Amino acid sequence: MASSSKLNAKIPEGTLEQKWTKYRSNVHLVNPANKRSLEIIVVGSGLAGSSAAASLAEMGYKVKVFCFQDSPRRAHSIAAQGGINAAKNYQNDGDSVYRLFYDTIKGGDYRAREANVHRLAEISGSIIDQCGAQGVPFAREYGGTLSNRSFGGTQVQRTFYAAGQTGQQLLLGAYSALQRQIGMGAVKLFARHEMMEVVKIDGKARGIIARDLITGKLERHFGHAVLLCTGGYGNVFYLSTNAMGCNVTAAWKAHKNGAFFGNPCYTQIHPTCIPVSGDHQSKLTLMSESLRNDGRIWTSKIQNDARKPNDIPDEERDYFLERRYPAFGNLVPRDVASRAAKERCDAGFGSGASKMAVYLDFAANTERYGKIETTKHNLHNPSKEEIIRLGKAVIKEKYGNLFDMYKQITGEDPYEVPMRIYPAVHYTMGGLWVDYNLMTTVPGLFALGEANFSDHGANRLGASALMQGLADGYFVIPYTIGDYLSEEIRTKTISTDNEAFLIAEAKVQDHIHKLMNIKGSKPVDHFHKRLGKIMWEKCGMARNKEGLNWAISEITSLRKEFWSDVCVPGEANEFNPELEKASRVADFLELGELMCIDALDRKESCGGHFREEYQTEEGEALRDDKNYAYVAAWEYKNESDFKLHKEELNYENIKIAQRSYK
Amino acid sequence: MSQGNMNLTLKVWKQKNKNEKGRFETFDAKGISPDMSFLEMFDVVNERLISSGKEPIAFDHDCREGICGMCSMYINGRPHGPKQGVTTCQLHMRSFKDGDTIVVEPWRSAAFPVIKDLAVNRSSFDRIIASGGFVSVNTGNAKDANNILIPKHDADDAFNAAACIGCGACVAACKNSSAMLFVSAKVSQLALLPQGQFEKKERVLNMVKQMDEEGFGNCTNTGACEAECPKSISLENIARMNREYLKASFS
Numbered sequence A: 001m002a003s004s005s006k007l008n009a010k011i012p013e014g015t016l017e018q019k020w021t022k023y024r025s026n027v028h029l030v031n032p033a034n035k036r037s038l039e040i041i042v043v044g045s046g047l048a049g050s051s052a053a054a055s056l057a058e059m060g061y062k063v064k065v066f067c068f069q070d071s072p073r074r075a076h077s078i079a080a081q082g083g084i085n086a087a088k089n090y091q092n093d094g095d096s097v098y099r100l101f102y103d104t105i106k107g108g109d110y111r112a113r114e115a116n117v118h119r120l121a122e123i124s125g126s127i128i129d130q131c132g133a134q135g136v137p138f139a140r141e142y143g144g145t146l147s148n149r150s151f152g153g154t155q156v157q158r159t160f161y162a163a164g165q166t167g168q169q170l171l172l173g174a175y176s177a178l179q180r181q182i183g184m185g186a187v188k189l190f191a192r193h194e195m196m197e198v199v200k201i202d203g204k205a206r207g208i209i210a211r212d213l214i215t216g217k218l219e220r221h222f223g224h225a226v227l228l229c230t231g232g233y234g235n236v237f238y239l240s241t242n243a244m245g246c247n248v249t250a251a252w253k254a255h256k257n258g259a260f261f262g263n264p265c266y267t268q269i270h271p272t273c274i275p276v277s278g279d280h281q282s283k284l285t286l287m288s289e290s291l292r293n294d295g296r297i298w299t300s301k302i303q304n305d306a307r308k309p310n311d312i313p314d315e316e317r318d319y320f321l322e323r324r325y326p327a328f329g330n331l332v333p334r335d336v337a338s339r340a341a342k343e344r345c346d347a348g349f350g351s352g353a354s355k356m357a358v359y360l361d362f363a364a365n366t367e368r369y370g371k372i373e374t375t376k377h378n379l380h381n382p383s384k385e386e387i388i389r390l391g392k393a394v395i396k397e398k399y400g401n402l403f404d405m406y407k408q409i410t411g412e413d414p415y416e417v418p419m420r421i422y423p424a425v426h427y428t429m430g431g432l433w434v435d436y437n438l439m440t441t442v443p444g445l446f447a448l449g450e451a452n453f454s455d456h457g458a459n460r461l462g463a464s465a466l467m468q469g470l471a472d473g474y475f476v477i478p479y480t481i482g483d484y485l486s487e488e489i490r491t492k493t494i495s496t497d498n499e500a501f502l503i504a505e506a507k508v509q510d511h512i513h514k515l516m517n518i519k520g521s522k523p524v525d526h527f528h529k530r531l532g533k534i535m536w537e538k539c540g541m542a543r544n545k546e547g548l549n550w551a552i553s554e555i556t557s558l559r560k561e562f563w564s565d566v567c568v569p570g571e572a573n574e575f576n577p578e579l580e581k582a583s584r585v586a587d588f589l590e591l592g593e594l595m596c597i598d599a600l601d602r603k604e605s606c607g608g609h610f611r612e613e614y615q616t617e618e619g620e621a622l623r624d625d626k627n628y629a630y631v632a633a634w635e636y637k638n639e640s641d642f643k644l645h646k647e648e649l650n651y652e653n654i655k656i657a658q659r660s661y662k
Numbered sequence B: 001m002s003q004g005n006m007n008l009t010l011k012v013w014k015q016k017n018k019n020e021k022g023r024f025e026t027f028d029a030k031g032i033s034p035d036m037s038f039l040e041m042f043d044v045v046n047e048r049l050i051s052s053g054k055e056p057i058a059f060d061h062d063c064r065e066g067i068c069g070m071c072s073m074y075i076n077g078r079p080h081g082p083k084q085g086v087t088t089c090q091l092h093m094r095s096f097k098d099g100d101t102i103v104v105e106p107w108r109s110a111a112f113p114v115i116k117d118l119a120v121n122r123s124s125f126d127r128i129i130a131s132g133g134f135v136s137v138n139t140g141n142a143k144d145a146n147n148i149l150i151p152k153h154d155a156d157d158a159f160n161a162a163a164c165i166g167c168g169a170c171v172a173a174c175k176n177s178s179a180m181l182f183v184s185a186k187v188s189q190l191a192l193l194p195q196g197q198f199e200k201k202e203r204v205l206n207m208v209k210q211m212d213e214e215g216f217g218n219c220t221n222t223g224a225c226e227a228e229c230p231k232s233i234s235l236e237n238i239a240r241m242n243r244e245y246l247k248a249s250f251s
């Protein structure tokens, strides 16, 4: 297989260990005076966007930042709970850049690019240094050093954290750096603004059309380069752990303007989420993977067991992850854990009203911690109650906010009864295809963070998205953008009265006008929920040919129905959350189809993509490396018409093997 | 739509935009399930309004798990409603009784103008952070993270202050519309850490100056902010900020 001639990944020459170092020494630079006249648009203020915007402004570029929330601090990175990986080897447990690289490639089921992942692992340590210097309050040991915990898919402790609020603290660090640049006038902020279109001139990205969400006014903004840091598209499933506003609009508009979409079908379903409680449900809540450090996952050994969990004796419990995967146990990667839970529930061993839940139980570790505490405090012959009390205090310190959240949502106290959990849509490995420079197939248009497809292959390891977002923003784009902008120093600021801007604006105007004037009978959510159901059932944890074909035709007709029967109340020229939703759902209705097309095309199982036709006898994912070791990069031709381009994945440093966590 | 058995009456503040006058309007919320969150109850009401050709109620929200700080409803006279330590999005209908009348208003403060209905503009908070809520360290300048040792106790205190979600409930709760709890949380976080020491003086002076310019009121130590803060940000932070401010002003 050879890569498509339209895809040049621009991977630098040299050995894997030297690529990034050499690249940085040779990349073209832009001198300080020229930086001052180069303008960069950053769409998105999550970890990727805030870190990029702050760093680029510090370097001297003129930066504009856009986000749809009322403040950059509210981007959905804020909700990340568990932690961020870095190959610091502070625990002296054998970690290294190579091991982080290896774990990530293997965790991604051998569907990620070696050079990108190695760069990520190399940079990981600097991220922790940078965040530490900003005053991010990471968890610490009594000696004052940084603390670590374990995450899935690894056998070392390399995850840095701030209780269950790691994303919040990292984002507030990046946000502070961004606000500092805003205060100095180096960055101009456009909060409550939604990017609606990319503007291209002579084939290059030259700006965006944005809608001011308060007044509804459309605005034209010029940039020598445009960075999309707009997050993931998990909300195509309606129910997910993403925030309500997360969307694909920016990436989708880019796609329709020539940016190829990489691996759209790679979706991460996270094993430990609070189960759905009813049709009213608007979103799902994650219970961080860090809980799997101390929680044991089990079901009853008896089908349809109606007993309460605390009444089921230990010998009648099936710790199915420990049973199936003794080497990694409860810490297998997410895709493996999710499928195993689904398998148990489908077979009738689930619990709760819907029978679609398994237990996550902290009793054993509560007792273990309690015993350690009694020893520490020199308590002799402690009572069982005393041990449990002390153990609960340790659990509370580690996971207090998660336990509170669980209790608030379910009305059950996880200190007393095991949590009930079930897998839910969480993250999208797919995204805009980018080269080593993070540039899409449209020159001047870059994608960072979850919005790109780059580093996680077919399955992302826990605590690696925060790492990637910050790597892209703090340490990759500041260099790689020079490769492009050094050729742009003669390009003068282009007037936003240029025809291309006017045409793009008119297109958006027309789109909004159409949505406002359908005046149909059903609210936007009606369509979104139906789309989500199709996607979850046919393009979720398990997929097959028949189901995907059915989904494609269902989505096509749902899209037609949407465009003839959706009801968007209010006016276009005012604050109108329903209009915002309508526009986002319109894009999801197109993306969903492409995801199914991609899933249908990939006739193998890998990572989060599980095709029922392709599995081993034990029900594990069965890859087909001979025919599918490629990135699927889709080109938009027309409605429902996408062309596949392949980027071949070459493994020169890792021996590609059947993934095993046994 | 899942059905529940609670029937409620909502009195909700409706206001077209910041220039027009607002008023309360009454809405029925029928068949509400106690397992719904407060915002999911609003979703149900809005869906019904839209389906019957009426305008829905505008409100801010995003993460719906109590961390982004976007949701901002003033419920029965209390920011984020009756429960301690939770945001509006985490409040569940089981905290109410069948037949209740619930009054819902936006945050009210001169520094938070209404955008529409229950949504307000809180960009004043961003400007306060821009005036000094950071450590001036450019990307790439940092040393190995374990070169900065921090006693666990200080790190924990800094973390507790840093847990603020910037929601503005403290301002909404305060009869003076003071933003002291919010500002002091950031000042404290950085004052407690070695990284924050170098800019300590300018930080507190600049942030307080910006706070005053934004039109927030003075603090008279009523403690309403702490009581209503969904993240239990402590009043000790205000005391710490006052000390920092005095030190900075006299040196």
Ligand SMILES: Cc1cc2nc3c(=O)[nH]c(=O)nc-3n(C[C@H](O)[C@H](O)[C@H](O)COP(=O)(O)OP(=O)(O)OC[C@H]3O[C@@H](n4cnc5c(N)ncnc54)[C@H](O)[C@@H]3O)c2cc1C
Pocket (backbone or CB within 6 Å): A043, A044, A045, A046, A047, A048, A049, A066, A067, A068, A069, A072, A074, A075, A076, A077, A078, A079, A080, A081, A082, A083, A084, A166, A167, A193, A194, A195, A196, A229, A230, A231, A232, A241, A242, A243, A246, A247, A249, A250, A286, A288, A426, A427, A448, A449, A450, A451, A462, A463, A464, A465, A466, A467, A469
């Ligand atoms: C509940 C949860 C927990 C997680 N926990 C972890 C964890 O412990 N460790 C880990 O590594 N990863 C975790 N992840 C994943 C990780 O948080 C995300 O992948 C990452 O934060 C994404 O960052 P981002 O900067 O790419 O995007 P986001 O933070 O989602 O930011 C997107 C930005 O784009 C803006 N935007 C989007 N569309 C538009 C538009 N059209 N116009 C204008 N602006 C737009 C938004 O306003 C926002 O500012 C978690 C994810 C979730 C949902």
Ligand code: SF4
Pocket (backbone or CB within 6 Å): B163, B164, B165, B166, B167, B168, B169, B170, B171, B181, B182, B185, B228, B229, B230, B231, B232, B233
């Ligand atoms: S101090 Fe509390 S109430 Fe005030 S903004 Fe922060 S989290 Fe909200």
Ligand code: FES
Pocket (backbone or CB within 6 Å): B060, B061, B062, B063, B064, B065, B066, B067, B068, B069, B070, B071, B087, B088, B089, B090
């Ligand atoms: S919606 Fe994010 S805190 Fe309530």
